[in-house]
Amino acid sequence: MRNALKPWPLAVVCLLASAPIAVAADFEITGFGGYTFPFYSQTFTYGPGPISINIPDISITQSGSFKIKASGGASFGGALAFYPVHAIGIEVRLDSADLKLEPEASTFDVDVTLPAPLEPIHSTLTLDQGTAALKTANTYSINLRVRTGGQTHLFASGGLSHLGNLQASIRQPVALGVTSADFVTNKLNVATIDLQAQVPLDKQGSSWGGNLGLGFQIGLGQHGGILVEGRGFVFPKRTAEWQGVIESPLTPLEQELLNRTLSSLPSVEIQPWWVQATIGISYRF
Numbered sequence: 001m002r003n004a005l006k007p008w009p010l011a012v013v014c015l016l017a018s019a020p021i022a023v024a025a026d027f028e029i030t031g032f033g034g035y036t037f038p039f040y041s042q043t044f045t046y047g048p049g050p051i052s053i054n055i056p057d058i059s060i061t062q063s064g065s066f067k068i069k070a071s072g073g074a075s076f077g078g079a080l081a082f083y084p085v086h087a088i089g090i091e092v093r094l095d096s097a098d099l100k101l102e103p104e105a106s107t108f109d110v111d112v113t114l115p116a117p118l119e120p121i122h123s124t125l126t127l128d129q130g131t132a133a134l135k136t137a138n139t140y141s142i143n144l145r146v147r148t149g150g151q152t153h154l155f156a157s158g159g160l161s162h163l164g165n166l167q168a169s170i171r172q173p174v175a176l177g178v179t180s181a182d183f184v185t186n187k188l189n190v191a192t193i194d195l196q197a198q199v200p201l202d203k204q205g206s207s208w209g210g211n212l213g214l215g216f217q218i219g220l221g222q223h224g225g226i227l228v229e230g231r232g233f234v235f236p237k238r239t240a241e242w243q244g245v246i247e248s249p250l251t252p253l254e255q256e257l258l259n260r261t262l263s264s265l266p267s268v269e270i271q272p273w274w275v276q277a278t279i280g281i282s283y284r285f
Contacts, residue, residue, distance in 0.1 A: 025082070025083060025084050025085070026082075026083050026284050026285065027080065027081065027082055027083075027284065027285055028080070028081045028083070028089075028282055028283070028284045028285075029078070029079070029080050029081075029282065029283050029285075030078060030079045030080075030081070030227065030280050030281070030282040030283075031076075031077075031078045031280055031281055032076065032077060032078070032079075032227070032229065032278040032279060032280025032281075033074065033075065033076040033077075033278060033279070033280070034074075034075050034076070034276055034277045034278030034279060035072055035073070035074065035075060035276065035277055035278075036072040036073055036074070036075040036097040036098060036099060036274050036275075036276045037072045037274060037275050037276065037277075038070035038071070038072055038099050038273065038274040039070070039273050039274060040068075040069065040070035040101075040270055040271065040273070041067070041068070041069040041070065042067070042068050042069075042266075042268070042269060042270075043065060043066075043067045044065060044066050044067070044068070044172075044265060044266055045063065045064070045065045045266075046063065046064050046065070046174065046261055046264045046265040046266075047062055047063035047064065047177075047260075047261070047264055048062065048176060048177040048257045048260040048261050048264070049260050049264070051177060051178055056115065057113070057114070057115035058112065058113065058114055058115065058183075059112070059113045060110065060111070060112050060113075060178055060181075061110075061111045062108065062109065062110040062111070062175075062177050062178060063108070063109055064106055064107060064108035064109070064174055064175050065106070065107060066103065066104055066105065066106035066107070066130070066172055066174070067103070067104045068101055068102070068103045068104070068130075068132065068170065068172075068268075069101075069102055069104075070099055070100065070101055070102070070134075070274075071099075071100045071101075071102055072097075072098070072099065072100070072274070073097070073098030073099065073100060074098045075095065075096065075097045075098065075276040075278060076095075076096055076278075077093060077094045077095040077096055077278075078093065078094055079091055079092065079093035079094075080092050080093075081145050081157075083145075083147075086147075086149065087146055087147060087148070087149070088144070088145070088146055089144075089145045089146075089147075090142070090143070090144065090145065091141075091142070091143040091144070091145040091157050091159075092140075092141070092142055092143075093140075093141045093143065094138065094139070094140055094141075095138070095139045095141070095211075095231075095233070095276070096136055096137070096138050096139075097136065097137045097138075097139070097233075097274060097276060098136055098137075099134050099136070099137055099272075099274065100132075100134060101132035101133070101134045101168060101170065102132065103129055103130030103131065103132050103170065103172050104129060104130075105126055105127060105128065105129045106126075106127040106130070106172060106173060106174050106175070107124060107125065107126050107127070108124070108125040108126075108127070108174070108175035108190065109122070109123070109124050109125075110122070110123045110124075110125070110177075110178055110188055110190065112178075112181065112183075112188070114183060118183070121183075121186050121188065123188055123190075125175055125190055125192075127173040127174065127175065127192060128173050130170065130171055130172035130173060131170075131171050132168065132169065132170045132171070133168070133169045134166070134167075134168045134169075135165065135166050135167050135168075136166075137163065137164070137166050137272060137274075138163075138164035138165070138166075139161045139162065139163055139164065139211070139233055140161065140162045140164065141159060141160065141161040141162070141211050142159050142160055143157040143158055143159035143160075143211070143213075144157065144158065144159055145157035147217075150219070151217075151219025151222075151225065152216075152217065152218050152219045152225075153216065153217055153219075154214075154215070154216050154217075155214075155215055155216070155217060155227075156212075156213065156214050156215075157212075157213050158210065158211060158212035158213065159210070159211065160208060160209075160210060161208070161209050161210055161211045161233055161235070162207055162208055162209075163207045163208075163209060163235045163272060164207075166272065167198070167199065167200055168197075168198075168199035168240075168268075168270060169196070169197075169198055169199075170196060170197045170198075170199070170268065171194055171195070171196045171245070172194065172195050172196075172197075173192060173193070173194050173195075174192065174193065174194075174195055174261065174265075175190050175191070175192050176190070176191040176192065176193055176254060176257035176258055176261055177190065177191065177257045177260075177261070178190055179191045179251070179253055179254060179257070191254050191257060193244055193245065193246070193254075193258060194244075194245040195242045195243065195244055195245065195262075195265070196242070196243055196245050197240040197241065197242050197243070197268045198240055199238050199239075199240040199268055199270055200238070200240075207235065208235075209233060209234050209235035209236065209272070210233075210234055211231060211232065211233045211234075212231065212232055213229050213230065213231030213232070214229070214230055214231075215227055215228050215229030215230065216228060217282065222284075223283055223284045223285060224281070224282065224283055224284075225281070225282045225283075225284070226279070226280070226281060226282075227279070227280050227281075227282055228277075228278075228279050229277070229278050229279075229280070230275060230276070230277050230278075231275065231276055231278070232273075232274070232275040232276075233272070233273070233274055233275075233276075234271070234272070234273045235271070235272040235273070236271070237269055237270070237271040238269075238270050238271070238272070239267045239268060239269050239270075240267065240268045241262075241267055241268075242262055242265050242267075242268070243262075244258050244262065
């Protein structure tokens with residue numbers, strides 16, 4: 001008669017088999033800070049189109065341009081990683097990046113061709129610099145994380161990221177165009193107006209994107225470490241249309257110039273895309 005395997009030896013075998021996995025499993029918590037480098041830059045060229053003058057041999061061409069670019073700031077955050085085995089783990093992290101938008105001064109060029117023997121007129125108008133505000137970008141990520149052996153090691157992680165509440169508000173003065181001219185004194189009157197664009201980056205399309213980071217960690221004792229990391233984030237593009245800020249009634253000509261300007265002005269197209277360099281402290285338990 002064969003002997004049946006008793007329950008308690010089977011339990012011991014299962015416990016011994018699972019012991020290496022249990023010993024290898026650990027958690028790692030990390031806090032870090034550094035600087036953010038965004039990549040957005042956009043140049044806007046616009047114009048009201050040709051202006052008709054009821055005088056023979058006179059033509060007016062005019063166009064304007066301005067630029068908006070992004071600049072970086074402080075970044076900080078934290079992460080919690082669980083390693084069921086030594087080399088591979090799951091990471092949950094929060095990153096907060098201080099991004100800024102910087103409009104540059106708008107310029108507007110007017111060229112008037114006059115009948116001979118009158119000389120052409122060229123005029124360049126420089127307007128005040130615009131203003132822009134961009135809320136801090138908070139991202140939440142879940143990543144696959146891999147690392148080499150030893151307390152001092154290399155690591156990499158990447159995965160899905162979700163962009164939190166982020167909005168951009170831009171206000172930019174522009175020139176509408178020539179509204180009157182005195183060709184005897186070569187004096188041109190150019191109407192100006194402020195334009196604004198609201199970019200609801202958290203409302204359009206998907207807020208899901210991705211992230212990828214590489215770095216190395218220097219072990220400090222059995223549990224601690226100092227890490228240096230570079231990480232990039234990318235999310236779908238967001239767009240917004242310009243609108244005129246009308247604070248006083250416009251003349252029919254000014255309204256026509258505004259309509260032409262808005263139709264020729266490119267949309268604001270911001271793609272949240274940046275990299276950050278950080279240094280942090282970790283603790284394993």
